[in-house]
Amino acid sequence: MADPGAPPSDLNCRPIREDDWEGVLDCLRRGFPMRRRKYWMHALARLAERPAIAGCPRYGFALESSGRIVGVVLTLYARYPGREGDEIRCNISSWSVDKAFRPYAMKLIWPVLRRRDVTYTNISPAPSTLNANKALGFRLFASGQFAFLPALSSAQPSCRVLEVRSDLAEMAMLSDSERSILEDHAALGCLSFICVRDGAAYPLVLMPRRILHGLIPCAQIVYCRSLADLGRCAGAVGRILLRRGILLCLVDANGPIAGLFGRYFANKGLKYFKGPKPPSPGDLTFTELVIFGP
Incomplete structure (x- = not known):
């Protein structure tokens, strides 16, 4: 990837807040024009209803420039109790960055991936993001x-x-x-x-x-x-x-x-993961397919 140069001085990545919803919806509509606004509103409402995981964002992260949201990634966290302790998974979904800011899209992902005890999944990667997935250390857990x-x-x-x-x-x-x-x-x-x-x-x-x-x-x-x-x-x-x-x-x-x-x-239907415990093929629990709907 070519060096994008220094990012704008006012470019900031931070957790999404409830008062960001309008800006988040606008950004998601720009990135996924085939999805209606109602779909994304339903998605955020479902995330608001999910049990909070300590130390994890409820909605995901926003990339902000001059007070305007120019990038979004949604994160769906779930806790799985087990005999050897709880397992936490995060389904990374709906990564969207406005064209002018795509050279800095990784700035939106690094805060998500900071925890080594979390298993991250990407169950609907766009073809254009497959190389980025591999560069970030994601591996296949289902190849078809x-x-x-x-x-x-x-x-x-x-x-x-x-x-x-x-x-x-x-x-x-x-x-x-x-x-x-x-x-x-x-x-x-x-x-x-x-x-x-x-x-x-x-x-x-x-x-x-x-x-x-x-x-x-x-x-x-x-x-x-x-x-x-x-x-x-x-x-x-x-x-x-x-x-x-x-x-x-x-x-x-x-x-x-x-x-x-x-x-x-x-x-x-390629499915990717990164982290300590890959899901088994046939396990899409608490992912975007379920929470947001098909």
């Missing part, structure tokens, strides 16, 4: 997508699929963290299921969406413990999805998945 027809997968007679409710007895078969994932994502508009087979319970979260210019309804896998678990439960889940008019599912993957009837598309 697998499109499959779950109803055509073999259904196990012993597999039961239950839609999540807080009073469901089978919820006790899951860890506290997985129960929280299922309930929180159901509240955010996802389909949350428990698949019970041979005395074991498997959590599954899907996000209904449409592809091919909104013509084809499908469901994106947002959470499963493993892709092998998905293969075990897909047939039974597929029959429930059919009743909702959903035939097709998508899941991030690094190759074909045993037990699923479908096709792997390499280099589609």
Whole structure:
């Protein structure tokens, strides 16, 4: 990258505040003109509702010049309790910088990446930012997508699929963290299921969406413990999805998945991470897809 020279003396990067929303919305609309203002307003409102993580910005960072917001990056933080201590992830989203200030776009990212105990993800990188992702130390955790027809997968007679409710007895078969994932994502508009087979319970979260210019309804896998678990439960889940008019599912993957009837598309839907603990393919929990919507 060519040396952009010294940045303007009044160029400042700082956390986004609630009184910045109008300027943030304007900047995002300039950077993503295909998205309506209503979409971005909904995104900021959803971030305002999320639990705060100590030491992390609630909304993200703004690049400001002469009192005007000229760059924005949104940050979606989530805490994951675990036996070895809590894990914090941050989904970096909606990186937008006005053309005149793009030589200084990295100034907007460095404050986000300062914590080494956080795992950062980028699940929708623009083609123009792939080199920047690699330069910043991001690596792939999913190199493609697998499109499959779950109803055509073999259904196990012993597999039961239950839609999540807080009073469901089978919820006790899951860890506290997985129960929280299922309930929180159901509240955010996802389909949350428990698949019970041979005395074991498997959590599954899907996000209904449409592809091919909104013509084809499908469901994106947002959470499963493993892709092998998905293969075990897909047939039974597929029959429930059919009743909702959903035939097709998508899941991030690094190759074909045993037990699923479908096709792997390499280099589609690339997903990147940076940090101590990469997410598994098939784990898009608390990312922009869920919080902001497809």
